[in-house]
Amino acid sequence: MAEKMELNDVEVWDGNYAAAQALRQAQVDVVAAYPITPSTPIVENYGAFVANGYIDGEFVMVESEHGAMSTCVGAAAAGGRVATATSSQGFLLMVEVLYQASGMRLPIVLNVVNRALASPLNVRGDHGDMYAGRDSGWIQLDAFNAQEAYDLNFCAFKIAEDINVRLPAMVHQDGFLTSHTAQNVSPLSDDEAYAFIGDYKPVEEMLDFSKAVTYGAQTEEDWHYEHKAKQHRALMDSYVVIDRVFEEFKQKTGREYKRVESYLMEDAEVAIVALGSTVETAIQAAQELRDNEGLKAGVVAPRCFRPFPFNEIRDALADVKAVAVLDRSCPMGAMGALFNEVSAAMYTTPSRPLITNFIYGLGGRDFSLEDAKHIFREQKGHADVGYITTHIQQFSGLRGPKLGFYETKRSK
Amino acid sequence: MAITSIKNLKEFSTVNERFEGAHLLCPGCAHSMIVRELMNATDDNLVIASATGCLEVCTAVYPYTSWDTSWIHIGFENAASAATGAEAMYKARKRKGTLKDPDAPVKFVAFGGDGATYDIGFQWLSGAVERGHDFTYICLDNENYANTGGQRSSSTPIGAHTSTAQAGRVSYGKKQKKKDMVAIMAAHGAPYVAQLAPNKWKIMAKGFQKALETEGPCFINTVSACTTEWKFDPKDTIHITDLATDTLMFPIYEIIDGHELNILYRPKNVIPVEEYLAAQGRYKHLFKPENRHVIEQIQKEIDAKWEYLQRREEARV
């Protein structure tokens, strides 16, 4: 039997350690992993728990991230709880198998410590890897700080393993900004944490020898489409379970999560939509602008990137006049992905706010309070004149001549 | 483990098959002879992983499966990871007491073609063997990417024609030698490594049983004559395999614990390789005068390899 660990009411943990503790408390059956900066400490800390008798499950250190996710898939099909962690290039190496895990409806939990994608090589945080997973059929939850990285792991297991969902889930946190920044974290006791997610309930497991089961069949044009549609439907509908699990988590801990978080939005005229640790910067900027300049600024943050909270985004931004959607990933030849999705949602509302797109923070470039304030003020300018006065896509914090693309065709 | 009696074929034939017909493998395909024999060699429960390839694509085409056991296919390169992931889960759940029937005997097996084994899945296999999982990896070696129409792999022998190493006016086919996968797997220190052939059914069944019984990672390279890409009549699969083993193109041997080499089959009359080559369309061009030197080279290399294997066996090192 695994040793239990006594934890203080408040611990000082960074995001990686918080995630590692959550995996320990979830009593994962198989962790198959491969180290990569900045997610490595999750795996290392887990290794320390193994070495000191805190883990009953198997810890398989494999030869690559592709091997890690492949081993996770084999393990999950064998009917137990499975998790791993990765970042960046490692994430990309896993991508092939991400689709296979979700297609087989295996509820694996993957901690993604977000990091930029080469080339050029960079170990710092941006959301390139997170975006690379957005069509992979996984639930994607986004933590903005260490506490959330801890909490969302438990929610992820409970959502993914729910009989009505049975889909894999990622818990994202920002590389270094969250993963390596020590913060106060209020943990659950080992017993409370495990009780929240409960025992794993196997579905179509390969180790029940009374039911011969085939995983990974071929489907061609007469079957493939129906399977993909069924899987899409499961992911679209998973919001019901996500909401229920967030509610149960609130009952248990008092900490509330929503698929779209709104801050200072009650009377907001302009808003920033962002993901990750940037959200906290944007909230502070909004508060200071409210206090010092009377600018009614607010922040909207998808907690859940997949399934995309189309309705909740519409509700959150229904009454604002101008919105800046921030993408921490270079879209390479298009508008940012978050911008596109928010725009699509808002296009179907009567208000159709003015929406612009900012690319920012690539490769860990700092996104400051002043950067956020500048964006808010610019939105206020759009709101006042009633049209977008700048390029629709701009770059925040970029050296060199001002870079921007596309101008509005709505009447001035 | 519970093993099937292989004392003679009559005894062996009393097993209840767990690999069903109406799969889509070509008529005369050796893959299914090998797979059937593996599954028939034990009556333990099996968890089988298959790499993308002929076997996978022909035995699990929705809505049909030919497997009466647990079976999984993930991708081309990761059959070893799929099998060993399941094996890791088995260990974890056995320890935790969450298995439905904790006493049910089970064996973990992965199948891959030579493309999956020698090429694209090489790293995954190496990792799984290094980690020491208790599983058996069986390569169905037909020396080309048959599932995609016969391209070269690193298992394709020198001189063979494939669609990506073609024989033509200025080319005698593949220029490079076949990779020695058996030696590479033995070098991992795997407890049991062998090269076996379905024509020698008893030696193959014994080898399979030995691999399944051995704790730890085992690797078996099986010769799988490919009627479609080697270009011979489907009825001749066993005849061609006889030529493969009796010309010593495919010597049958095992390596225990990475060093102890035993030759498992010594042909009474060693046949010149020319006969083996002449029986297959993929080597037809070698019989042109300008390519004859390749046949000589192949024969020389077979002789040298056989000499090497015998000396290794005698040396008992």
Place this chain on the structure above:
Amino acid sequence: MKGVLATDRRGVRELGAEELVGWDEVTHGVVLNSFETELENVAHIPPEERPYSDFSSYTATVASWRVIKPVYNRDICIDCQNCWVWCPDTSIISRDKQMLGIDYDHCKGCGVCVEVCPTNPKSLLMFAEAEDPETALSQWPEKKKKEKK
């Protein structure tokens, strides 16, 4: 000559003739269950006693692949089981060490069984798919004399 075992579920459908159901009815996670009900120790249960599901290829037929077929002559057979061990299509039906016949639902007509048959004359020979088995048996060749070297 003993007949092939009667099995209701074997080879009842042509591949591709299965019902195409909608997205709401396809299986969870593309998983296929081989049997309708729980079945322990499959290796100890003969095929004709297994509750094969519609997903098992046992219930499908590839008979239409054949242009030639093996015909079995029980009178000559020595039950050596060569044909059984090397059949790539699980189509030689052997029970209790006896060869009972050919599973024509799953046989693709490769002819391997005929090649590996050691009797003289062979107990298995290839005939045109349309050939009537009784006629085929009536045309069976005589024992061949050993050729002098």
